[in-house]
Amino acid sequence: MTSFIAAAIQMDSQDDKRANLAAAEGYIREAAVGGAQLVVLPESMNYIGRNMAQEAESIPEGPTFQRLSSLARELGLWLEAGSIYERNPEDPDRPFNTAFLVDPRGLMVAKYSKLHPFDVVLPNGVTSRESDRVAPGHAVVTVDTEWFRAGMAICYDIRFPEMFRLMALEGAKLFLVPANFTVNTGKDHWEILLRARAIENECYVVAANQMGKKPRFTAYGNSMIIDPWGTVIARSSDKPGIILAEIDPEYVTRVRQSTFTLDNRRPDVYELNKKRL
Numbered sequence: 001m002t003s004f005i006a007a008a009i010q011m012d013s014q015d016d017k018r019a020n021l022a023a024a025e026g027y028i029r030e031a032a033v034g035g036a037q038l039v040v041l042p043e044s045m046n047y048i049g050r051n052m053a054q055e056a057e058s059i060p061e062g063p064t065f066q067r068l069s070s071l072a073r074e075l076g077l078w079l080e081a082g083s084i085y086e087r088n089p090e091d092p093d094r095p096f097n098t099a100f101l102v103d104p105r106g107l108m109v110a111k112y113s114k115l116h117p118f119d120v121v122l123p124n125g126v127t128s129r130e131s132d133r134v135a136p137g138h139a140v141v142t143v144d145t146e147w148f149r150a151g152m153a154i155c156y157d158i159r160f161p162e163m164f165r166l167m168a169l170e171g172a173k174l175f176l177v178p179a180n181f182t183v184n185t186g187k188d189h190w191e192i193l194l195r196a197r198a199i200e201n202e203c204y205v206v207a208a209n210q211m212g213k214k215p216r217f218t219a220y221g222n223s224m225i226i227d228p229w230g231t232v233i234a235r236s237s238d239k240p241g242i243i244l245a246e247i248d249p250e251y252v253t254r255v256r257q258s259t260f261t262l263d264n265r266r267p268d269v270y271e272l273n274k275k276r277l
Contacts (some may be wrong), residue, residue, distance in 0.1 A: 001249035004147055006038040006204075007031035008243050009082075010223040010236040012212035013042070015049030021064065023240070025071060031242045032075040038145070038247070041082030042208040042223070043097070043155050043180040050215055052133060056085040056095035060108050065100065073106030078145060082178035082208060083114065083154050085134070094135040099152055099178055101143055109144075112152035113137025116160055128216075130156075140166050140274055148173040148249055151203075155179035158193045158207075161200065166274050168201035168262060173228075173252045177207040186220025191232065199230040202256045204247050211240065228255040 009027045013020045024045055031039045046064045047055045059065050064084050072079040079102045086098035096113040103109050115138075117131035140163055141152045151167030153175060158164075164175060175197060181190050190209070198205045204227055211221030223236040225245040234245035256262065 001147060003246050003248040003250075004037040005035045005244055006206050006225060006247045007034065007036035007040065008206050008208040008223045008225055008234070008236070009039060009041050010209060010211055010221055010240050010243070011042050011045060012219075012240050013045055013048045013210060015047060015051070015215075017047045017055060017064075020046050021067060025067070027240070027242050028068075028071055028075070028079065031244065032077055034242065034244050036077060036242075036244060038078040038080070038206070040080045040176050040206045040208045041178060042210045043083045043178040044085070044210065045082035045178070046084050048180070048210070048214050052085045053093050053095055056087045059084070059086050059098060059100055059111060065108070069102050069106040069108070072102040072104060076104045078103055080152070080176045080178065086113065088135050091135055094131075094133060096137060097134050097154060098137070099154055099176070101150070101152065101176070103145075110141055110152060112139070112141035112154070114154040114157060115140070115163065116156050118156045140170075142167050142170045142172050145174075147247070148252070150174040150176055153177050155181055158197055161197065162272055164197045164201055164203075165272060168203060169272070172201075172203060173249065174204040174206065174247065175201075177205060179207060180210040180214070181220045182217045183220045184217065186222065190220055190222060191224065194224065194226055195230045195232070198226040198228055200261060202228045202252060202259060202261055204228060204252065209236075211236075211238065228252050
């Protein structure tokens with residue numbers, strides 16, 4: 001199985017959808033010139049503001065999907081469009097936070113809606129309930145690419161290792177993680193969590209993060225690509241742009257033949273099941 005080049009795009013998306021999409025297209029084209037065959041955008045790549053429901057789009061009928069699908073087809077690459085707010089017919093005021101993966105033909109091969117809303121009540125009384133604004137998804141998603149199977153997650157999902165283990169048990173060797181992770185927690189947890197998900201599942205991780213001041217917080221940046229040994233092989237500086245790294249399917253095999261984490265599980269004692277809804 002041949003190696004390929006993956007790119008993570010770091011953005012400072014704001015509430016101007018046209019400007020965000022223009023910036024994303026520029027970075028995708030830059031990544032393609034750099035040899036990228038798989039490109040991952042950050043969470044909420046086309047809009048970050050207070051009008052999420054109004055800015056939500058249908059997938060694949062909406063303009064963001066159509067533009068990015070056309071671009072993937074033109075450039076002949078795989079494109080994970082970070083995530084966008086997707087219309088929710090059952091609850092229009094709470095869109096889904098949805099990532100989609102497009103193949104080099106411009107066809108959508110997978111769609112994943114963020115499972116875990118960030119709902120917290122802090123000791124000082126500060127409350128943040130993402131689920132008041134965004135509806136959670138209902139499925140763990142893996143998808144076959146031309147190289148191997150990939151698993152899809154978004155931001156806060158990285159705090160839930162059981163989700164990543166399920167994807168690895170379904171054959172994933174790469175995790176795609178668009179995010180809008182905060183500075184407050186990111187400085188202490190972002191890298192550690194991503195490296196842990198890579199190490200414990202013996203998988204590559206491509207994590208594309210937002211950066212800059214947002215309406216509710218400042219995003220941490222530090223987009224990174226991590227190999228199955230847990231080594232950070234590419235990392236963004238503190239500005240928008242792209243990072244590139246080689247993804248080697250054979251290296252996944254070598255790591256798994258030296259650590260045996262997945263092989264040494266004890267399903268006779270415990271098991272992890274995915275519900276079928």
